[in-house]
Amino acid sequence: MDDVARAARVSKQTVSAVINNKSGISEKTRIRVREIVARLDYQPNLLAGSLRAQRSFTVGVVIPSITNPFYPELVRGIEDEAQRQGYSVFLCNADENSEKEIQYLDLLRRHRIAGLIAATIRVNKAWTEALKSLAGQGVPVVFVPSTHKLGNQVVCIMADDEEGFIKATDHLLDLGHERIGMISPPVDTKKPSPRVTGFLKAHALRGKKVAPELIVPGGWHVAEGQEGAAQLLQLSRPPTAVVAPNDMAAIGAIIKIKERGRRVPADIAVVGYDNIAIAEWYDPALTTVDQPHYRMGQRAMQAVLDRLNHPEEPAEMIKFETTLVVRHSSGGRVRSSRF
Numbered sequence: 001m002d003d004v005a006r007a008a009r010v011s012k013q014t015v016s017a018v019i020n021n022k023s024g025i026s027e028k029t030r031i032r033v034r035e036i037v038a039r040l041d042y043q044p045n046l047l048a049g050s051l052r053a054q055r056s057f058t059v060g061v062v063i064p065s066i067t068n069p070f071y072p073e074l075v076r077g078i079e080d081e082a083q084r085q086g087y088s089v090f091l092c093n094a095d096e097n098s099e100k101e102i103q104y105l106d107l108l109r110r111h112r113i114a115g116l117i118a119a120t121i122r123v124n125k126a127w128t129e130a131l132k133s134l135a136g137q138g139v140p141v142v143f144v145p146s147t148h149k150l151g152n153q154v155v156c157i158m159a160d161d162e163e164g165f166i167k168a169t170d171h172l173l174d175l176g177h178e179r180i181g182m183i184s185p186p187v188d189t190k191k192p193s194p195r196v197t198g199f200l201k202a203h204a205l206r207g208k209k210v211a212p213e214l215i216v217p218g219g220w221h222v223a224e225g226q227e228g229a230a231q232l233l234q235l236s237r238p239p240t241a242v243v244a245p246n247d248m249a250a251i252g253a254i255i256k257i258k259e260r261g262r263r264v265p266a267d268i269a270v271v272g273y274d275n276i277a278i279a280e281w282y283d284p285a286l287t288t289v290d291q292p293h294y295r296m297g298q299r300a301m302q303a304v305l306d307r308l309n310h311p312e313e314p315a316e317m318i319k320f321e322t323t324l325v326v327r328h329s330s331g332g333r334v335r336s337s338r339f
Contacts, residue, residue: 007040175269180239233260
């Protein structure tokens, strides 16, 4: 920095202001400093800068699995917003392993991260206590996507899953389906899934009851969608439509339905949830409910920054609206697409 300042005939403070895009520097000076920074190949020491500022400029992000198509778009939203604000992202892939999640939280704590954005597919006591502990140490913590409120210090971001499943189920009921099956998300014994709640509520609002055998165990993966669909197809009266907990499980259901010699949607309609990229290109193109993954990621990063600048702000539950995207797998009239 001394070399750059001497060559540009300015103070070190001016060089620092240009590098950090601060105001109060003339455009002529800004251009001259940047040219010299490039010519001398000056690379600021981020660690030293963090120590001087007594704060880190790295945000930790823990996700269950980078292979799940839901998360890359979420992470891209986080990263783009972080970059705009002068922060970097430390991404940790936990492979859906609870122990690995806790290990990553410990690692990120040792790295003195500025904030944490975390996701998990299994909310357990060790996980919630670790997040609360980090938040209690003054580190902004955001849980996304979340259906759980984790005390007064952890910000929770979620889509309105209950309303999303009402929309998905209403769509099938509007098409005339009287017997709709649901492959459920992983069971949480402490709290019913809002996705199942939305499915049941859509029927109840029309004065309809759902036969217990039409809701079968499932999960977030293709294999679990296949298993759920197989169980529904074994019923003496199989459903004429299936709602899946996410798009990957919906794709698994379609695979199994085709294996059993049935057609989608002519014999059985299928609706997913998430609107991942492959949903539009699958055969048949998947009717689904769109969660705004990218905007949720952006908002998660903004929530971290809000609490860095205003640590006294209480935690909040931020809920995003969902949108039904009708394609071919439900047999409905196609009204919208991903792009």
